[in-house]
Amino acid sequence: MTPTFAHPSTFLGVSNPEDADICIAGICHDIGTTNRPGARFGPAAIRTASRMLISGGHPVHWVDPKQLNIADVGNFDIVNSDLLHSLDLIQRQAKEFKHLISLGGDHSISLPLLRALAEKHGPVALVHFDAHMDTWPDNFGGIPYAHGNPFYHAINEKLVEPIRMIQIGIRSSVGRDVYEWTVKQQHVTQLTAENILSTYMSPLQLANWIKTIVGNKPTYLTIDVDVLDPSFAPGTGTPEVGGLPTWLIMATLRKLTGINFIGMDVVEVAPPYDVSEMTSLAAATFVWEYLSLLALRKE
Numbered sequence: 001m002t003p004t005f006a007h008p009s010t011f012l013g014v015s016n017p018e019d020a021d022i023c024i025a026g027i028c029h030d031i032g033t034t035n036r037p038g039a040r041f042g043p044a045a046i047r048t049a050s051r052m053l054i055s056g057g058h059p060v061h062w063v064d065p066k067q068l069n070i071a072d073v074g075n076f077d078i079v080n081s082d083l084l085h086s087l088d089l090i091q092r093q094a095k096e097f098k099h100l101i102s103l104g105g106d107h108s109i110s111l112p113l114l115r116a117l118a119e120k121h122g123p124v125a126l127v128h129f130d131a132h133m134d135t136w137p138d139n140f141g142g143i144p145y146a147h148g149n150p151f152y153h154a155i156n157e158k159l160v161e162p163i164r165m166i167q168i169g170i171r172s173s174v175g176r177d178v179y180e181w182t183v184k185q186q187h188v189t190q191l192t193a194e195n196i197l198s199t200y201m202s203p204l205q206l207a208n209w210i211k212t213i214v215g216n217k218p219t220y221l222t223i224d225v226d227v228l229d230p231s232f233a234p235g236t237g238t239p240e241v242g243g244l245p246t247w248l249i250m251a252t253l254r255k256l257t258g259i260n261f262i263g264m265d266v267v268e269v270a271p272p273y274d275v276s277e278m279t280s281l282a283a284a285t286f287v288w289e290y291l292s293l294l295a296l297r298k299e
Contacts, residue, residue, distance in 0.1 A: 004051050011050045011103070011287070012065065020071035022294065023097045025286070027076050027090060030270075031083045031148040032108030036202060036268030037240040043103040044237075044269040045280035050288065052281060058292040060254050063299060065291035083145055087112045095119055097232035099294075101287060104267030106237065107147040111221050114150075114159040117220060117263055124262065125164035125214035126151070129249060130224040131193070131240035132172045135182045147238075147268070155186055160220075162186035164214040168206065169193045169227035172240045187299075188249055189213050193227075193243055203248060207255035214259060221264040223249070223286050225279055233282055235274025246282050253289040257296060264290050 007013035011024045026043025033039065057064040076093045078086040091112035094100055102113055105129075117124055128134075128151065135152040138144040145153065154160045171193040182188050191209060195201070226236045229243030266283045274280060 016071045021069040022099045024072045024101045026103045027105035027109045029105045032106045038272040039106045041271045044270035046103045046283045049280040050284035053288045061296045063295035091115045102265040107267045111150040118159040121218045123161045125217035125219040126160045127221045128226040130234045131226040136271045176246045202250035218262045223266045224268045233279040235279030
C-alpha cells in the first residue's frame with residue numbers, strides 16, 4: 001500500500017484521464033484581495049492536504065469519490081498584475097469543462113466561473129458559505145472587481161437568481177446600504193453565524209433551508225474558508241471571529257443530497273497564515289464531501 005505522503009501531488013492523487021466528467025483546477029489568483037495576500041498558494045496546499053482523504057470511502061454515504069471519472073487538470077493561466085485580464089482568462093478556460101471544481105485563489109474568481117456557467121445554464125441558484133456578503137458595490141476598496149464584490153456583479157449581470165441564493169455564516173462589518181440592497185431589495189436569503197449558533201441550528205435544519213431556497217435549479221456551491229472561525233481556519237486572508245465550526249459545515253454538506261449541483265469552488269485558503277494544515281485540510285475535505293454527493297447522485 002502506498003503511504004499517504006507518497007501519492008502524487010494532485011487532488012486525491014488522481015491521474016488525468018481524457019474526457020473526464022469532473023475536472024479539478026487550481027486558480028492561483030489573489031490580485032483581488034483587500035487585506036493580506038497569500039491565497040495564490042492555496043491550490044497547492046489543498047492538493048497536498050487532500051492526500052489525507054485517499055484511503056477508503058465516505059463513512060456516511062459509502063461511496064468512494066475516487067471512483068468518479070475525475071481529472072486534476074492543473075492550474076489555470078492568469079496574468080499576475082492584470083485583474084481584468086485574469087478574470088477573462090479564467091472565464092474562457094472554465095467554459096471548456098463539463099463540471100468544474102475550482103481551488104482558489106481569492107473569492108473574485110467566482111465571478112468568471114459563474115459567467116462561464118451562465119453561458120450554458122442561464123442564471124443559477126447559489127449556495128454561498130462565507131463570513132462576508134461579497135456584495136459590496138463596484139467601488140469597493142477602489143477595486144471594481146475585488147474579492148468583496150463578485151456577487152454584486154453576479155446579481156447585476158443576471159448570472160444568479162437572487163431569490164435562489166442563500167448566504168451562510170455571514171458576520172463581518174458591512175455597510176447598511178450593502179445589507180439593504182442584498183437582503184431587502186434583491187431578496188437574498190441570509191443565515192448569519194449568530195443566527196445559526198445562538199439558535200443551535202442543526203446541520204439538518206441548515207440543509208433544509210438550503211434545499212428550500214435552491215429548489216431544483218442548477219446550483220453552484222461556493223465556500224470561502226473564512227466562514228469557519230479562525231480557531232478552525234487561521235490560514236485565510238480576511239479572518240473574522242465568531243465563525244462556524246468545521247464539523248457543522250461538513251455535516252451540512254453531507255445532507256445536501258438531491259441538489260442539482262453543477263460546479264463548486266473553495267477559496268481564500270492562504271497557507272502562509274495556516275497552522276498544521278488546518279485550513280487547507282478543511283478546504284480539501286469540503287471538496288471531498290462535494291465529490292461524495294456527486295458519487296451518490298451517480299449511484
